[in-house]
Amino acid sequence: MLIGYMRVSKIDGSQTTDLQRDGLLAAGINPSHLYEDYASGKIEDRPGLINCMKALREGDTLVVWKLDRLGRDLHHLINTVHNLTGRGVGLKVLTGHGAAIDTTTAAGKLVFGIFAALAEFERELISERTLAGLASARARGRKGGRPFKMTAAKLRLAMAAMGKPETRIGYLCKELGISRQTLYRHLSPTGELRPDGKKLLNQL
Incomplete structure (x- = not known):
């Protein structure tokens, strides 16, 4: 079964899900299997996304118009897809930079694997830069880390x-x-x- 997810950031009416809805319907998704949110992609606990994830079953495929509709944080996206993969659920992106992602195919899995590897590489670089910065600060007589909250x-x-x-x-x-x-x-x-x-x- 194909299940679609849509999202726009603003709830003031200046943005609509019409374009996404048309694309998902054209991909063969039943209107009753569409979920939507009006919230920032940085928010992980979105009602529509939560209900969508609950509705997905093994063998289903989650379809999004663009990858950034699912979320704007790369680590959240990686974790979400790993969660889906572990449940036997696929992910397909219709357009945009992530259009090559279709984890129901071997080629799509390879593309996503590259994304995951880049995310891990980014985490390691951030960790290395943080440790280097703390070492440099200590060498100059400064201590790094969060200040104590006690006054x-x-x-x-x-x-x-x-x-x-x-x-x-x-x-x-x-x-x-x-x-x-x-x-x-x-x-x-x-x-x-x-x-x-x-x-x-x-x-x-």
């Missing part, structure tokens, strides 16, 4: 709260916007300052 004001509030037996640590961390790990790196379970906590207050 002197939050630390004082935590000290006062942890001195009370009724304080619930999980709730306290949520209110302060920090993790348990960050909290206990600065304070002991009884609210006493640890080296990181003393260092933070001494900076003032």
Whole structure:
């Protein structure tokens, strides 16, 4: 069975799925087997796409007008197609840059395999550049990574709260916007300052 998916980004009426619908119907898809979304391709949890994925069964083929209608993030596309392949579902792209993709054929699988290899290569390059950047920053006396969310004001509030037996640590961390790990790196379970906590207050 052929099942079609359509998507446009704007919901203000300036964009319609008419062109996509015509293309999918011309490809032989029954109108009752069409799903659509009015949402950005960067959003993975789209109602129409979720229902479409649920409707697909082994032996079916998901058909899209263009590859970017399925999603704009390459990694999301790769993961989606791997999910479909694992379920025995094919993917066919009618037009655009991904028109050579038809995972129900050997040639289409080869093209998609190249896409997947390029995505993996891109991930490795990003990882290498990140590690190189951190090493360079450390060599210049700077530390990389996300800054701690603990501040002197939050630390004082935590000290006062942890001195009370009724304080619930999980709730306290949520209110302060920090993790348990960050909290206990600065304070002991009884609210006493640890080296990181003393260092933070001494900076003032």
